[in-house]
Amino acid sequence: MSSIPLSVYLVLALILFCIGLFGALTKRNAVIVLISIELMLNAVNINLVAFAKYGAKPGLTGQIFSLFTITVAAAEAAVGLAILMALYRNRKTVNVDEMDIMKR
Amino acid sequence: MDLHTLTSMNWGIMAPEFAILGTAIILSLLDLFMPRTQSRRPLGILAIAGIAAAFIFLYLQFGHEGASLFHDMYRLDSFSKAFKLILLLGTGLILILAYDYRMNEEEEYRGEFYYLLLTALLGAMFMASSGDMITLFIGLELLSLSSYVMAGMRKRKLESNEAAFKYVVTGGISTAITMFGMSYVFGLTGETNLYAVGAALRDTSILQNQFLLVFAFFITFAGLTFKIASAPFHMWAPDVYQGSPLPVTAFLSVVSKTAGFAIILRFFLLCFSSAPGIKGDPLLLQVQPYLAVLAGATMIAGNVIALRQRNIKRLFAYSSVAQAGYILVPFVSVSALLFETTWFYLLAYLFMNIGAFAVIQEVTAASGTNDISGFAGLYKRSPWLAVAMTIFILSLAGIPATAGFAGKFGIFMNALGTNPGHYILAGILMAGTVVSYFYYFNIIGQMFFRSGQEERAIQHKKGLLFVTALCAAATVFFGIFPGTALHFFYNEFHLTDFFQTLGQK
Amino acid sequence: MSHLLSILLFSPLAGIAALSVMPSKNEKALKLAGLLGTLLPLLLSIIAAVTFDRSASGIQLAEQGNWLSYKMDQAGAGSSFAIDYEVGVNGLSLVLLLLTAVISVLAALGSWTIKKDWKSYFIFFLILELGMLGVFASQNLFLFFIFFELTLIPMFFLIGRWGFADREKAAYSFLIYNGIGSAILLIVFVALFMRTGTLNYGELAKILGGHTDPALGGTFRISLLIALFVAFGIKLPIVPLHTWMLRVHVQAPPSVVMIHSGILLKIGAYGLFTFGIGFFPSEFKRMAVWIAVLGVINLLYGAFLAIVQTDLKKVLAYSSVSHMGIVLIGFSALNEAGVKGAVFQLISHGLISALLFFLIGVLYERTGSSDLKDYSGLAGAMPVTAGILLAGGLASLGLPGMSGFISEFLAFLGLFKVMPVIAAVGALGIVLTAVYILRAVLSVTFGPPKDAHSGFYDLTLRERVPAFVLLALVLFIGIYPGMLSESLRTVLDTILLGLRG
Amino acid sequence: MDLTHVYQNNYLVVTVFLALGILLPVGALTAGRLLRPYKPTKEKATTYESGIEPFHQSWIQFNVRYYLFALMFVIFDVETVFLYPWAVAYDHLGAFALIEMGIFIVMLALGLLYAWKKKVLKWI
């Protein structure tokens, strides 16, 4: 059980980020889109924490940074869901494809 | 850090922020405890008063030499002062617009609108005056989150819901992208302080990670372009602009954008100014062609798509996309005139765009439609409004004797002032401007050449009229005497402190 | 330092201010105010002309003031890019200023036919005049550009609001074409500014003439010159870029066309002369053949198409294209006779076309048409009008003793010296000019009179003033060209010096 | 590296506990499968609705209140993320931190007050 190299974390984060990005861009269900965004932000957290531990200058900064990211992600999710709820009340759908009244 | 440090710190340098924060809190409390049925409009006056207070504090700071709190987490330097001036001015004018905006059935949420606007402004101000990635990010998100909610303010209107949701999603994605990039910047240097990052990137050891560095640069840049609505992240702008209440649209297109430019300038110039690129040249020089492509694409996309728009808010959305492209040009070329020209253009943009939105608000309220045809015959209905709108549009189109032209001239100087000059970019800029004539002058055509169904004179609202008049006067004044603004800039803002870390004072 | 020129330049503002406080319904007073508004610049420009010292070379009546400056270097003492307010006149610009002032007054008289919104009409009209005066008076590229663009906007409104049926399209095409032109111009100006650090004509000419700075290399110069050529070519217009101008000539109200054809087109030539030849003489020389070819094409193309037009306005529009070809021909010769001819052509065509369009305005008011068929036999009903029209036509085709003759003669004389073949081909155009002018004018004045014309009254006193003044000026220049050439001499000398060096 | 070992061992313990926590149900259920009878009938497989025939779909839309509480939870739970490190490091930070946290908590309390006044905290 030797220590895991930094690159593994980075690759993990990158994969997570890409999955999130893919999901956010392609999924139709608005909730899943929001979840995908959270996934992307969590990839950021993995990066930050990994860098904080194994990066150029190991220290606490990265972890603190990630705390802020977590908070912001939570706030963003809260706002996103609240808006989605308002939308659902009027539109009765969470399908992103159907959000097109301004295109018509 | 004990109580002594606390009291010894010069909290006064944050006075404008405190004023805004205090006003926002007071407003939220007042709004909570006011009876449901009571009109929220007095809160608007209070909000304006708060901004005025912040403005006064900011003005008092002009003589103040640069200072910082928490190791540059909060900086009072010329750059921040210059940008905060625009931010405060813009938000103040927008508050007046909001005061006269009719929300119909959503009137009860007006109180929230006022203090959300202030928190958004607070975020923007922090973006302008932070020298640390964490606080930059917090400011960015404070601005974004407040804007999301404001965009969805008219919560019974489907348009507004959709606008807000699209804004949240695209905003969330771009935040994540920005953060991902920032996490690499942090990882490569181990610092979050922009100055420390800049210093760390000067180190040759960074060369072994140069590809990662370039990757970080691009991904962060891509994420941050969202705020200024430039390509490739401009797609949200039309829908959000269209769906949001008009003052919010104005806020997004002016204040939010200004803050976006502030953060872009601050972040990239400080972090990457001395970063090495791949093999040899400095990074900022190497990426110029790519940034130029982005700026060009933004101008082209904004201007060309705007041609097809019939909805006035959508049209202005694309127009502001194009404007963002223009303002990106100095950043691409990074010439010695970067700061003053960008600042001047943003100032000009503030007046012309807010003025235009004031007129749009007046006209759409009177005609009940967002279609361009709502402007038909405006000259007959309200000649002065038509004249003012003409001034704003001429300024946006960059016709001389308006502030927009002086700004654009500065941008040109940036593009062509470097060696070698960015002739292609300048060409695209010019071509874009000419294309923009089509849709800008179409509005003028509607106002002057057509006659609308409605012939009655428009009932003016005092606040809107004030904003319109002020913006028109400023647009013309800074068009004829751009020297005054530049002189003011050079006198008050000695940007030498931009690149220096500041001690705690 | 006297502020005469600045006062002259901004004197239309007085009219604008007066107009803007007047009630918008009072037609008579508004028209009168508009007219008086144009008279003031005329008065001042005459004073300027009197004080002007013809024998001295260089810029006179110069004024300078700080306007804005960009500091290159924050530390303070470093270099700065200053843009100053610089105005002044030389012989050529003085003449053009006078021309502007005169034609503006006459066009204001011609504007009596305007039927609506007199207030805003005259405001735009005066802004337009302000722009034109500024273009000729400025000694600084930035200022030039501002005034150049300033003419754009009132023209747009004047065409789009008071023009004929298809006015909006004409307004937009005017705007877009000229917008492209000025866009290119701006790039050129800024490029020059950033390379040389100055925008002043004189200094620029000096620096660019120096040939020392490698940053101002050959490619840079030639590309700037081509860009300038395109930019002013649109304004002039040069053939493939001329379509907007036809629309404007046909759709704009005649009084506006007087200004447009009389002065605005000349701005293109003025720019080409001052910047093209003035800044880049050697490059211009290299391009001279092509410019000559373009000039001949302009001349012939305009002439051929003018022959087949049935609308009097279109005939005159194509004749303008054709005559601007002569300007190009004159410039391309690059010798004294040629350039002089070109400059003469500017002035003479300004006067002649203003005259002819004024008459069209009069005719249109009577007949409600501009078709040649509807006019035939006007001489019976309106002898004076017909006579002046004939005289104007003859001037236009270059009858000796009238201004047109001198300019065409000189221009071709110049070109024959350097490029005889091209000149020979071009000379064909003169014949064609005679054909279309005579065809048009004769079919208007003579031929079977129409019954409908019987009720028409001839020129009123108000209409006679512009007609006679313009005709008199045409004759005056034709008979006594020395008056003009004397004031142009120093300018031409400077230019020719640059060409030689 | 003693600390590293403690660190790694700690999480080894956690992993083991996770494994046990999963193994027990799996094992017990597998054992149960061998022991218990299996006689499915149609009635047994119906959804229980107090004896009457099930009607309507039961995957229905929830009351919006649940979301609101979820949102409230998310916000307040995340805020505690800041409170914990603060509390841990309080000794080193001193009174300054107390005042800062006071501001922070007042903000939180404002949020709570807001929700309260907006009747978010009301159940049904």
Added chain:
Amino acid sequence: MINHLLSSPPGWIHAAVFFGLGACLLVIVLGFVTYAILAERKVLGFMQLRPGPNRVGGRFGLLQTVADVLKLLLKEDTIPKLADKPLFILAPVLAFAPAFMVLAAIPFSDHLKFSDLSIGLLYYIAISGITTVGILMAGWASNNKYSLLGGMRSAAQMISYEIPLVISVIGVILFSGSLNLTDIVEGQEKVAYIFLSPLGFIVFLISSIAELNRTPFDLPEAESELVAGYHVEYSGFRWAFFMLTEYVYLFAMASLTTVLFLGGWKPIPFFGFIPGIIWFALKFSLIVFFMIWVRGTMPRLRADQLMEFAWKVLLPVALLNIFVSAVVKEIFLR
């Protein structure tokens, strides 16, 4: 012994040893659950003046619960046709595993502990939150109105009470300056935190009862309204795991309360000769008894009272407690 084991390089042997020890704990916990249920029934019976179980397994019904478990093991297991089968099967596991996992962090005495996580408290809070997902999943997967509603209510209740619970312990963290549970116990050498932070303790206790879904906060299982809440459709051993989860959490929560507020294995002054583990067991039993006592005496709350109590009473008090604790710390611990 464990301390030694923890500080040596990890390897497969360690894993095996830990596994063995963990299994031991599991057996102990299962034993506890068996007798906690019995005890609860007995105590309740005693309070209600009835004997409670007294037939199976000798005099006091000692094997009553064992028999119950066996019965459950032998019961037929039905899964409704309309249920979401994978989730239905997964839910009990997801609910139970965290309940057991949290025990890894709890020190029972200065020697008897499994891991010595520096963030033990955070670990407990984080892992215990997962159970909510299991319960929600059970409620959803059953495709039954009662269970869905029960699951939702349960989740709402658990997340609502988690906030005061989490905030109320900040006082403790302030005093100890650590999130490590061992450190927290060590910090109570002189005085237990219950005395320093009584407010926090009360909030914590109330919240923990609500977290455990016990009376008076057992709304998710309110028989009169929702039949049996989220596990209506569960039968046999699957159902048993939900019950098991609840009682394992009872065990864990009681342990945590002991550790955080009652001084863990620390003895009362002058009684230091009694071993720490006994002290721990005593304090622990006290808590468990209290919980049972509450169940015997308190009526069930109404749903709206329940939620509003958490947000409008407990949360403000918990926030207040932070400052009270800080002041207490400044006064007494400086």
